Amino acid sequence: xxxxxxxxxxxxxxxxxxxxxxxxxxxxxxxxxxxxxxxxxxxxxxxxxxxxxxxxxxxxxxxxxxxxxxxxxxxxxxxxxxxxxxxxxxxxxxxxxxxxxxxxxxxxxxxxxxxxxxxxxxxxxxxxxxxxxxxxxxxxxxxxxxxxxxxxxxxxxxxxxxxxxxxxxxxxxxxxxxxxxxxxxxxxxxxxxxxxxxxxxxxxxxxxxxxxxxxxxxxxxxxxxxxxxxxxxxxxxxxxxxxxxx
Numbered sequence: 007x008x009x010x011x012x013x014x015x016x017x018x019x020x021x022x023x024x025x026x027x028x029x030x031x032x033x034x035x036x037x038x039x040x041x042x043x044x045x046x047x048x049x050x051x052x053x054x055x056x057x058x059x060x061x062x063x064x065x066x067x068x069x070x071x072x073x074x075x076x077x078x079x080x081x082x083x084x085x086x087x088x089x090x091x092x093x094x095x096x097x098x099x100x101x102x103x104x105x106x107x108x109x110x111x112x113x114x115x116x117x118x119x120x121x122x123x124x125x126x127x128x129x130x131x132x133x134x135x136x137x138x139x140x141x142x143x144x145x146x147x148x149x150x151x152x153x154x155x156x157x158x159x160x161x162x163x164x165x166x167x168x169x170x171x172x173x174x175x176x177x178x179x180x181x182x183x184x185x186x187x188x189x190x191x192x193x194x195x196x197x198x199x200x201x202x203x204x205x206x207x208x209x210x211x212x213x214x215x216x217x218x219x220x221x222x223x224x225x226x227x228x229x230x231x232x233x234x235x236x237x238x239x240x241x242x243x244x245x246x247x248x249x250x251x252x
Contacts, residue, residue, distance in 0.1 A: 007043075008032055008095050009072050015040045019064050025081050027064045032099060043101060051089055051108055063101070065093075071160075076104070078160065085142060086111040092159050105159035109151075117141040121155055123164055130236035131158055131217065140183055144209070147184075154203040154215050154239065163217060167201040169250035170216065172242075180218055180240040184208030191240045192218065199250055203239065213241040 007014040012033040019027040031040035045063040047056040066081040075095045082088040090107040105123050112118035112135045121131035141147055157163045172178050172194045179190035180200075184207050194200070200216035207213040218238045 007070070007077070008098055008101075009070075009075050010098055025066050027066050027081075028068060029062050029064050041099070043099075049089060049091065049106055049108075051087070051110055056103075076160075077101075086117065086138075090155065090159065107155045107159055115139070119151065119155075121158055123158070129164070131164075132239040133236045134182065134239070136183065146207075150204050150207050150215065154217075157203050158217065163201055163203060167217075169199050169252075170202050170214070170247040171199045171250050172196050172246060173248040175246050178242055178246045180216070180238060180242060181213075182240055184213040184215075184241045186243075188241070191238050192220065194218070194242075200242070200247070205244065207241060212244050214244050214247055215239065215241055216247075 007016070007030050012035060014033050015031045016028045017030065019029050021027070029042070031042045033039075034041050043063045044060060046058065046060055048059040048061070049055075050057045065077060065079040067079065069078040071078065077093045078090070079093070080088065080090045086109075088107075088109045090105075091103060092105040093101050094104045096102050103124055105121070107122075108118070108120045110118045110120075115138050116135040117138050118133075118135045120133045123129040123131060141151070173196065175196060177193050177195045180192045180194055181188040182191050183189075200218045202214065203217055204215040207215050216239065218240065220238065
């Protein structure tokens with residue numbers, strides 16, 4: 007489990023139709039025994055934050071990523087609620103939360119989507135709500151949203167981004183959804199840069215899903231912002247973007 011070459015112990019804790027939980031313990035060769043892995047906090051989806059709770063760590067539907075020394079865990083309840091967490095081994099016994107992606111029922115026919123990255127501080131990647139009829143009703147949207155989240159939490163978007171710039175226009179709207187009728191999240195001037203997450207989006211495959219820093223310094227890890235501010239994610243029509251050469 008911690009990729010040190012020794013076999014570790016996984017214990018089935020609970021099993022349902024979609025979710026399978028395991029606790030695990032790491033082998034300590036000097037002591038000749040397994041050491042349970044504990045956690046000091048638990049993600050509270052209702053409060054959108056961690057709460058203190060010392061207990062043995064349980065992972066749901068876990069996947070191992072040896073090259074990155076990471077563990078992916080995902081728990082779902084129906085199709086309206088899903089929490090994905092990525093853990094990283096900072097030492098042989100030091101497991102830290104690197105990201106949280108929370109998809110939840112925001113009420114009134116809305117689906118909430120929050121993505122957080124943890125490093126020396128907290129990065130609020132985005133925190134938005136969307137019409138459920140679009141998020142789950144329009145073909146391809148849920149799959150595209152998942153791809154974008156994984157590009158941020160498991161891919162290279164946060165450390166080796168593919169950049170694009172606004173071009174062929176004086177300014178363009180960053181749309182909340184893949185439609186010209188969708189609300190505008192921000193107005194980007196020619197030359198401003200965004201991070202590419204997913205292209206060929208929307209019914210016409212002409213929208214590009216991007217990640218945007220409003221430019222006030224929140225594009226780097228900072229301490230948690232009390233006002234709930236976040237970076238932005240949205241859609242721009244493909245003809246208004248050009249690649250930025252590295």
